Amino acid sequence: MAKPLFIIIFTITVSFLSVASYQNATTLTAAHTELIKYGFPVGLLPTNIVTYNLNRTSGDFVVKLGDTCRITLPPDNYLATYSKSITGKIVENRIAELNGIGVRAFFRWWGITGIRSNGQDLTFEVGYITKSFPSKTFDQSPECEGLSSSS
Ligand SMILES: *[C@@H]1O[C@H](CO)[C@@H](O)[C@H](O)[C@H]1NC(C)=O
Ligand SMILES: *[C@@H]1O[C@H](CO)[C@@H](O)[C@H](O)[C@H]1NC(C)=O
Secondary structure, rough: HHHHHHHHHHHHHHHHHHHHHHHHHOOOHHHHHHHHHHOOOOHHHOOOOOEEOOOOOOOOEEEEOOEEEEEEEOOOOOEEEEEEEEEEEOOOOOOEEEEEEEEOOOOEEEOOEEEEEEOOOOEEEEOEEEEEHHHHHOOOOOOOOOOOOOO
């Protein structure tokens, strides 16, 4: 008597698991895949990407989000905001001329202007100020926590 019930529960559990992994796969967009190719972890971009454009010759890119986005960055719980449109220039292990990502520190908002990767660490640049974090803390693409106040 117990056996069929076990099988039913098992089947339902497996279906739920497949749905869960299917959703994970779809939240990673072509833009996330592109980040990996250039030596960056997917966690630099949130999940709500609508479109992205990359000129492979110049490295100029434009990422459009469904809406502005607020995220708590994993290492030290820095609050970050993403504009609806994020632009910059990407080459292997280096993002420059970045526009659209802000971070809250020392009681004000700073625009992140560049990001470098050496495989182990990510170095965030705010003008001439830099701060490094282990890349592995950005292994997962974050969900937006809500609307940001800046746009
Ligand atoms: C799906 O995402 C969740 C949370 O984001 C994570 O814990 C889980 O390991 C992921 N599953 C797969 C198959 O990647
Ligand atoms: C890509 O960048 C190159 C070099 O800056 C430029 O010549 C070309 O017109 C760009 N292509 C597109 C589609 O914007």
